[in-house]
Amino acid sequence: MHSERVASRSAEPRDPRDSRESKNGTPQLDAVSLAIIEQLQEDGRRPYAAIGKAVGLSEAAVRQRVQKLLDQGVMQIVAVTDPLTVGFRRQAMVGINADGDLEPVADALTAMPEVEYVVMTAGSFDILAEIVCEDDDHLLDVINKRIRVLPGVRSTESFVYLKLKKQTYMWGTR
Amino acid sequence: MHSERVASRSAEPRDPRDSRESKNGTPQLDAVSLAIIEQLQEDGRRPYAAIGKAVGLSEAAVRQRVQKLLDQGVMQIVAVTDPLTVGFRRQAMVGINADGDLEPVADALTAMPEVEYVVMTAGSFDILAEIVCEDDDHLLDVINKRIRVLPGVRSTESFVYLKLKKQTYMWGTR
DNA sequence: CCCATGGCTGCGAAATCCGCAGGCTGCGAA
DNA sequence: TTCGCAGCCTGCGGATTTCGCAGCCATGGG
Numbered sequence: 404m405h406s407e408r409v410a411s412r413s414a415e416p417r418d419p420r421d422s423r424e425s426k427n428g429t430p431q432l433d434a435v436s437l438a439i440i441e442q443l444q445e446d447g448r449r450p451y452a453a454i455g456k457a458v459g460l461s462e463a464a465v466r467q468r469v470q471k472l473l474d475q476g477v478m479q480i481v482a483v484t485d486p487l488t489v490g491f492r493r494q495a496m497v498g499i500n501a502d503g504d505l506e507p508v509a510d511a512l513t514a515m516p517e518v519e520y521v522v523m524t525a526g527s528f529d530i531l532a533e534i535v536c537e538d539d540d541h542l543l544d545v546i547n548k549r550i551r552v553l554p555g556v557r558s559t560e561s562f563v564y565l566k567l568k569k570q571t572y573m574w575g576t577r
Numbered sequence: 578m579h580s581e582r583v584a585s586r587s588a589e590p591r592d593p594r595d596s597r598e599s600k601n602g603t604p605q606l607d608a609v610s611l612a613i614i615e616q617l618q619e620d621g622r623r624p625y626a627a628i629g630k631a632v633g634l635s636e637a638a639v640r641q642r643v644q645k646l647l648d649q650g651v652m653q654i655v656a657v658t659d660p661l662t663v664g665f666r667r668q669a670m671v672g673i674n675a676d677g678d679l680e681p682v683a684d685a686l687t688a689m690p691e692v693e694y695v696v697m698t699a700g701s702f703d704i705l706a707e708i709v710c711e712d713d714d715h716l717l718d719v720i721n722k723r724i725r726v727l728p729g730v731r732s733t734e735s736f737v738y739l740k741l742k743k744q745t746y747m748w749g750t751r
Numbered sequence: 752c753c754c755a756t757g758g759c760t761g762c763g764a765a766a767t768c769c770g771c772a773g774g775c776t777g778c779g780a781a
Numbered sequence: 782t783t784c785g786c787a788g789c790c791t792g793c794g795g796a797t798t799t800c801g802c803a804g805c806c807a808t809g810g811g
Contacts, residue, residue, distance in 0.1 A: 443656035447621040457578040482617035513743040526736035562700035569695040
């Protein structure tokens with residue numbers, strides 16, 4: 404044996420259209436694309452041919468799928484680091500409570516370069532936002548002068564990072 | 578002109594040892610390595626030659642530096658996705674309060690495959706942990722049966738994700 | 752002074768990426 | 782039914798990139 408096929412090519416109804424969208428607006432992924440993503444979660448630079456062997460596709464097919472996944476914004480292949488080791492002294496998670504529609508608030512946060520991560524949540528915060536800053540002054544400035552003044556924002560609570568212990572991207576690889 | 582040098586090669590004191598460590602234990606990075614990381618934050622598959630042109634180094638030198646950065650664990654090149662689009666229905670941030678030394682608690686969290694992100698913080702939570710699960714049952718199980726029973730853990734508070742709005746890795750690129 | 756170390760360059764050989772033509776399948780229109 | 786279209790895959794050269802290695806230079810310790 405040589406290559407465990409993740410999805411047998413002739414078994415399924417032959418419709419790997421990952422272009423169709425669910426009501427959510429996010430593309431629907433078939434098993435093969437999932438397997439490709441899994442490969443790239445282990446190593447973002449793995450050659451297409453190796454991926455093809457693992458998922459049962461030709462090199463060219465893998466290349467086309469990866470390109471589409473990137474274009475669609477389903478995944479991105481990037482270098483990730485611990486910001487603290489790359490010169491950013493202060494990092495914090497900010498919990499936010501706001502009135503009315505949360506979308507505009509979330510969009511405003513998304514537009515800020517210092518904000519790296521924005522998620523709308525259920526619980527005692529409406530929105531969680533992760534912030535990466537150069538130093539304390541910068542952090543204070545972003546929170547007080549840019550976030551707390553956004554229309555609708557009622558209150559915020561900050562959690563300054565002391566130490567990053569884990570950072571993984573290998574869902575699917577377990 | 579062709580290639581903006583990020584760091585002139587002959588100007589600096591000629592000591593790009595990124596192997597020396599700060600008291601923190603994290604390697605100290607020079608400007609060139611930072612520039613390389615920046616390039617790979619934009620595109621994790623960018624060819625070494627292109628990076629070299631951008632930062633003023635040969636292809637081979639870039640390759641060696643990247644390899645070292647990966648080996649040292651300073652950065653990782655991976656595909657990142659929104660878990661919700663890849664079949665994981667439930668995701669949550671969990672704020673944790675614990676007694677005594679936090680390290681063992683953080684380590685225990687780090688060891689759980691469902692836990693993707695662990696950070697020790699200052700503020701009304703001692704630790705923040707992000708969890709990726711298949712469904713509600715799975716999430717509940719992890720929080721109640723695995724986290725809340727850890728020795729030292731006093732209380733937890735969960736924030737279930739409703740919608741991921743932003744996810745970036747381009748600090749340095751701004 | 753001499754040698755060991757670390758980092759960079761340059762260079763072929765091997766592997767990879769890339770674009771393109773062609774084939775197959777499912778589907779909807781005529 | 783048949784035709785034509787669209788989506789996806791394969792195979793194949795040519796261009797590019799990756800990879801390993803030998804050699805060079807500067808620094809620093811003995």
